[in-house]
Amino acid sequence: MExxxxxxxxxxxxxxARPTASYNxxxxxxxxxxxxxxxxxxxxxxxxxxxxxxxxxxEFVVAAESLKQSEKxxxxxxxxxxxxxxxxIELFHKAQQTDRVFVETMKGVQCWQEKRPxxxxxxxxPGGSAPLFSTLLMLAIPAQIAGCKEIVLCTPxxxxxxxxxxxxxxxxxxxxxxxxxxxxxxxxxxMTLGTESIPQVYKIFGPGNQYVTxxxxxxxxxxxxxxxxxxxxxxxxxADASADPDFIAADLLSQAEHGPDSQVIFVTxxxxxxxxxxxxxxxxxxxxxxxxxxxxxxANSKMICFSNDEEAIGFINAYGPEHYIICMKSxxxxxxxxxxxxxxxxxxxxxxxxxxxxxxTNHTLPTNxxxxxxxxxxxxxxxxxxxxxxxTKEGIQSIGNTIELMAAAEGLExxxxxxxxxxxxxxDEN
Numbered sequence: 001m002e003x004x005x006x007x008x009x010x011x012x013x014x015x016x017a018r019p020t021a022s023y024n025x026x027x028x029x030x031x032x033x034x035x036x037x038x039x040x041x042x043x044x045x046x047x048x049x050x051x052x053x054x055x056x057x058x059e060f061v062v063a064a065e066s067l068k069q070s071e072k073x074x075x076x077x078x079x080x081x082x083x084x085x086x087x088x089i090e091l092f093h094k095a096q097q098t099d100r101v102f103v104e105t106m107k108g109v110q111c112w113q114e115k116r117p118x119x120x121x122x123x124x125x126p127g128g129s130a131p132l133f134s135t136l137l138m139l140a141i142p143a144q145i146a147g148c149k150e151i152v153l154c155t156p157x158x159x160x161x162x163x164x165x166x167x168x169x170x171x172x173x174x175x176x177x178x179x180x181x182x183x184x185x186x187x188x189x190x191m192t193l194g195t196e197s198i199p200q201v202y203k204i205f206g207p208g209n210q211y212v213t214x215x216x217x218x219x220x221x222x223x224x225x226x227x228x229x230x231x232x233x234x235x236x237x238x239a240d241a242s243a244d245p246d247f248i249a250a251d252l253l254s255q256a257e258h259g260p261d262s263q264v265i266f267v268t269x270x271x272x273x274x275x276x277x278x279x280x281x282x283x284x285x286x287x288x289x290x291x292x293x294x295x296x297x298x299a300n301s302k303m304i305c306f307s308n309d310e311e312a313i314g315f316i317n318a319y320g321p322e323h324y325i326i327c328m329k330s331x332x333x334x335x336x337x338x339x340x341x342x343x344x345x346x347x348x349x350x351x352x353x354x355x356x357x358x359x360x361t362n363h364t365l366p367t368n369x370x371x372x373x374x375x376x377x378x379x380x381x382x383x384x385x386x387x388x389x390x391x392t393k394e395g396i397q398s399i400g401n402t403i404e405l406m407a408a409a410e411g412l413e414x415x416x417x418x419x420x421x422x423x424x425x426x427x428d429e430n
Contacts, residue, residue: 001298003274005305016319018368019261019300026214033185041195048186055161060197062163062179067172073165085358092360093142096379108395115383117147122191124206127156127183133170138362139205140174146382151176152199156183188215192224227377231368232261236321241270243327247348249280251325253294254353260296266303267312274303313337320371323352340372396422
């Protein structure tokens with residue numbers, strides 16, 4: 001990891017840069033897949049699944065019997081762990097439910113807001129070397145709590161054309177019934193456009209590689225919403241001399257092993273921590289099964305020492321990390337001053353992996369600095385807020401003149417007339 005000590009503000013731009021590639025070069029391929037799926041439906045999805053994943057499946061639907069069979073295929077200890085995580089995630093997301101907001105802004109003018117579920121949502125769960133059944137929990141649970149009527153799950157098949165048992169088990173545990181063995185660009189295109197087998201949805205959730213990321217962005221051009229722009233996973237740890245270097249190294253490596261394009265940042269106000277954490281990282285790295293992946297991510301990563309809290313906090317907010325761990329004596333200062341972060345982990349005994357799996361918070365979070373304007377996935381991500389209003393005869397007489405004056409000032413005579421006609425009839429009644 002590259003080290004910097006008291007970097008001047010003029011160098012921050014390079015320190016803040018993510019190791020992300022330009023997506024422009026992928027757009028022609030994404031456009032081609034979407035166009036083929038639009039015109040050929042399932043046939044195109046089969047073609048691209050064979051081309052990209054080297055898998056031939058005549059049917060994408062994962063049978064209900066296969067979901068049921070997964071109960072016997074997953075070790076009992078893992079099932080217990082998944083159920084505990086599910087309970088915690090449900091508790092946290094149910095706590096996000098809100099009541100109707102109602103106010104009478106003036107006598108006879110009632111306004112209120114109610115939330116309604118997005119009717120059709122698509123969940124994308126990456127496969128590959130690490131099938132993310134934890135992400136399935138993070139997306140399916142709030143979708144169910146929100147009351148989404150149709151939940152479509154797409155996940156890529158393995159080299160044998162199968163879906164890992166733990167994915168099938170978790171889907172069944174969460175009450176999902178529509179599981180499709182398809183991944184990549186073609187999965188996003190199918191959920192965006194709809195095919196003979198795969199239903200069209202209104203919003204797509206879930207992480208993925210650069211192809212999936214571009215496909216989700218393409219979907220927004222076709223009136224399908226997405227959870228957020230997302231890129232490679234990232235973590236920033238801030239710590240002083242009170243922190244344990246072994247803990248810090250473990251957290252940095254836990255994120256680095258996600259992928260070669262992940263990025264981890266260590267920020268400190270104690271210069272001696274740079275070497276201590278470096279040594280701990282090297283020592284722990286040797287024992288990791290995903291060492292090669294983690295090493296590539298560490299090559300994109302940085303360690304930075306600032307002379308004071310103000311500069312450190314300024315840099316952290318400028319970076320806007322997806323995951324943010326605070327291990328400082330002055331933790332209250334750092335907690336109160338954070339403006340841009342996806343999820344915050346406080347104290348020496350709060351590893352980022354707790355949020356990834358089982359504490360209850362959602363791990364589907366904004367990356368690449370998007371925490372400056374996006375929240376992570378939460379219950380409201382699956383809901384729409386609809387406003388209502390009801391005006392009585394007394395209410396329209398109270399507010400009518402205000403509406404007329406404003407409409408006339410904007411030159412919108414029909415708007416004014418919509419009020420004037422009502423007021424005139426009320427006047428005639430009297």
